[in-house]
Amino acid sequence: MEVSGAEEKVYSQPKSESKTNSLDDLLQEKLEKAFHKQTSKVRLHDIAKIASEHSPIDLAHAASRLPHNVRPVLYENLPNREAKIRFVINTDADTRLALFRHLSDLELKKLFDKMPIDDAAWVIEDMPERRFRRLMEQIDSKKAIRIVDLKKHRRNSAGRLMTSEFFAFTMEMTIGEAAAYIRDNPRIDFTRGIFILNPAGELQGTVPARNLMINPPHTPLRQVMRPVLHKVTPDATREEVIDLVERYKIFSLPVVDIDNELIGVISQEDIVEAMEDLTDETIAHMAGAREKFTSSDSILKRFLTRAPWLAVTLFAGFVNVGVMSSFQKYEGGVLTFVLFFVPLITGMSGNIGLQ
Numbered sequence: 001m002e003v004s005g006a007e008e009k010v011y012s013q014p015k016s017e018s019k020t021n022s023l024d025d026l027l028q029e030k031l032e033k034a035f036h037k038q039t040s041k042v043r044l045h046d047i048a049k050i051a052s053e054h055s056p057i058d059l060a061h062a063a064s065r066l067p068h069n070v071r072p073v074l075y076e077n078l079p080n081r082e083a084k085i086r087f088v089i090n091t092d093a094d095t096r097l098a099l100f101r102h103l104s105d106l107e108l109k110k111l112f113d114k115m116p117i118d119d120a121a122w123v124i125e126d127m128p129e130r131r132f133r134r135l136m137e138q139i140d141s142k143k144a145i146r147i148v149d150l151k152k153h154r155r156n157s158a159g160r161l162m163t164s165e166f167f168a169f170t171m172e173m174t175i176g177e178a179a180a181y182i183r184d185n186p187r188i189d190f191t192r193g194i195f196i197l198n199p200a201g202e203l204q205g206t207v208p209a210r211n212l213m214i215n216p217p218h219t220p221l222r223q224v225m226r227p228v229l230h231k232v233t234p235d236a237t238r239e240e241v242i243d244l245v246e247r248y249k250i251f252s253l254p255v256v257d258i259d260n261e262l263i264g265v266i267s268q269e270d271i272v273e274a275m276e277d278l279t280d281e282t283i284a285h286m287a288g289a290r291e292k293f294t295s296s297d298s299i300l301k302r303f304l305t306r307a308p309w310l311a312v313t314l315f316a317g318f319v320n321v322g323v324m325s326s327f328q329k330y331e332g333g334v335l336t337f338v339l340f341f342v343p344l345i346t347g348m349s350g351n352i353g354l355q
Contacts, residue, residue, distance in 0.1 A: 023058060028066070051078050064092040112135060158233065161241060161266045163265055167185075170197055171197070175220075231255070
């Protein structure tokens with residue numbers, strides 16, 4: 001990763017979801033008390049203290065519960081640039097949208113200059129198109145090109161899940177030379193794997209990290225590499241990637257183009273996030289709440305999205321009333337027999353819809 005600087009404080013991480021929820025509730029309570037104080041000077045001092053005592057990841061989750069107008073204040077009081085980057089990456093879309101409206105072009109440039117490329121391509125989805133184009137003109141041109149290339153891929157494709165920062169060496173390079181290059185580039189995550197290419201840039205194999213440690217430094221990488229059994233193209237769907245990883249227990253999955261040239265790597269962390277997103281979407285779809293709204297969406301838009309289903313339900317209710325009223329001319333026993341099935345049919349239709 002490109003995030004660097006002072007080493008982040010070590011916080012005890014909650015081991016269960018209940019402890020995590022307790023931490024979120026406690027942090028939200030502390031922030032609400034700080035923001036509701038009357039004296040602005042005391043309030044900002046308390047907010048800065050909270051921001052320095054807690055992980056930016058925890059603050060990012062807590063920010064989603066705060067009023068939109070105070071979320072940028074919390075961001076401004078984070079201790080350093082690294083903490084701000086982690087905050088933006090881990091918070092929700094509503095908070096990012098509020099931040100993008102508040103931050104200047106210069107502040108956004110400083111933020112994205114240090115942000116990892118794959119995270120930047122994902123975060124920038126919440127930015128208005130005009131602001132995005134203006135930002136790409138201000139940051140480093142090489143980085144801007146790579147971000148734009150990642151953004152071209154479909155949102156839930158392998159091209160969007162992959163990172164373009166990984167270790168790749170030629171087959172003739174020795175273990176000692178590869179180790180020296182890895183030491184000189186600490187910002188790149190070593191756990192994403194070490195891949196071997198031929199002179200044409202085509203993927204040939206991978207080298208386990210253990211092989212770098214147990215073999216002599218003068219050993220060529222071609223002698224210790226293993227074949228790549230599984231790889232995907234940038235157009236592969238998120239479901240295909242998850243299926244491969246689950247079936248074959250792959251730690252990192254290479255992404256190649258039609259010429260078998262390595263263009264990216266999907267790490268285990270990216271796969272876990274994709275699995276969580278897919279699970280959330282599946283549950284929401286089963287519950288009939290698949291539509292996504294943001295705080296900027298108008299009430300009219302939300303109503304028009306839900307209105308067709310409400311209209312269908314209302315129409316079905318009128319049909320029920322019409323059917324029942326048509327039996328009033330018959331004897332009471334027949335009407336009672338028909339009315340007995342009305343709640344049964346209504347309940348079954350609801351259950352079928354949920355299934």
